[in-house]
Amino acid sequence: MDQAGIVRLFKAYYARNTVPPPSSIEKREFAFSFFDSQGMARHMAFRDAGELNKFIRDKVPQHAYYSTAYYADPAASDMDEKGWQGADLVFDIDVDHINTPCKPLHDTWKCRNCGAEGWGFVEKCPSCGSDRVERQTWVCEQCISVARDEVLKLVDILEEDFGISRDEMYVVFSGHRGFHLHVEDSALVDLDQEARREIADYVRGLGIDPELYIARTRGGYTYRYTPEDPGWRGRIAKLLQLRPEAEGRLSRGELERLILECVAEARANIDEKVTMDVKRLIRLPGTLHGKTGLKVLRMTVQQLEALDARGVLEKAIALPDEPVRVEMDKWPRKILATSLPDQAGERTLPLYLAVYLALNGKARVLGPA
Known part of the structure; x- marks a missing residue:
């Protein structure tokens, strides 16, 4: 299967499916890249879902994005002329930034x-x-499982420490290496870059000084706070309770080390640059990711909690599963939810998986099995 064949699959998907518009679509900038051209077409705007879907069905983009920001004139080609009116608070969790065991x-x-x-x-x-x-690099269900757990840690921090309701959050599987967590809260929309940086630093546990969490006792040193305390104080205390070594007599250095280990365990591994950016372009849910053929999948926090990594991947599969013959010089041992024997040459795979491998430029789809 060549590029034209992949474009036909994308076109058939968009003919069958309607891409839901983001909120306040008329205030969003849209951007697309295409199979047959380099670069990105930016500064586009649509009045409603009908216009958006007509464009996607006619042009069949490889990648589709929209702005996290709201603009008075999103189609203006000069960023200063768009008239920034605020932006959603968005977090990006990408397993590229996490050394997963898989x-x-x-x-x-x-x-x-x-x-x-x-x-x-x-x-x-x-x-x-x-x-x-x-x-x-490739992605398997264990990668997605690690990213999923990071999202849920982040949700807990935002809910417990910032009082943000789950009803104001939604999760998007990017269709590739991780998730985006969107917060649409009118109280946060006007936050500037520095305020968003502080939120990003907080959820990553930056700037925590263990000395401020330690008290001296007759027997040595102890942790000052209890699991009932708010914020990082209580979060660290809960994790210390699960560590048997924390129950003995510890030196100051040993307790400081344990505290920092708990922070590393509880922190949310986000890409802070995405959170800080008040004019970010981000993947449009309902479209296909142009490097995988998987669906950019929007879900509630509760839906993510109910799904394991395999469940997320199954919902993101949007292309047919008919068997095709695929050839590749060096196969990954595992990809998505599929384990592959360690061998070179040709094998039979479902079409959606063959497209994933082909879009990354390493596989040749030979035809029906």
């Missing part, structure tokens, strides 16, 4: 300096120390 099953690296290669994730070549490392 990476040796599907990610590979090759050093462009000495030619060494291997499985898993490395920042520098273990053979020569060069940072000129080329990586091939």
Whole structure:
């Protein structure tokens, strides 16, 4: 299957499905990239869902985005002329930024300096120390499970510490490596970049000084707070209760180390740049991700809680599952929810999975099985 075949699959999907518009669609900027051209078409606006869907069905974009910001004139080509009126608070959780234990099953690296290669994730070549490392990354259900847990940690922090209702949040599976959490709250829409930075720092547990959480006793040192205390004080206390080593007599250094370990466990691993950006373009739910063919899937927090990673992936599969023959030089051992035997050459896969591999430029779809 060549690119034209993939475009036909995308076109058939959009012919069958209606993309739901974001709230206040008339105030949003839209942007698209296409299979047959480089770069991105930006500064587009639509009055309603009908206009938006007609454009998508006619043009069949590879990627579709909309602005988290609201504008008086979203179609203005100069950002200063758009008339910024606020923005949703958005968080991005991407497993690229998390060293998941499954990476040796599907990610590979090759050093462009000495030619060494291997499985898993490395920042520098273990053979020569060069940072000129080329990586091939894939996603499996364990990756999505880790990202899902990060979202739910974030939801708890926003709910407990900021008083944001779950009814004002929704989750979007990006169709690739993770999730976006959107907060649509009129009290937060006017926050500037610095205020959003502070929120991002807070949910990541930055700036916590363990010394402020420690009290001296006759027997050594103890944690000052209880699980009933609000914010990070109580969050750390709850995790300390689960650690047997915290029950003994500890030196100051040992207790500080445990506190920092609890912070690392409880923090939400977000990409702070996305949260800080008041003019961000983000993936449009209901469209297909142009590097995977999976659906950009919107859901409530409660729906995410009810689904495991495999359930999320199953709901995101939007293309047919008919069997096709696929050829690839080096296969990942696991991709999405599918484990693959460690062998080269040709094999039979469902079409949606073949498209995922082909869109990443590493597989050749040979035809029906």
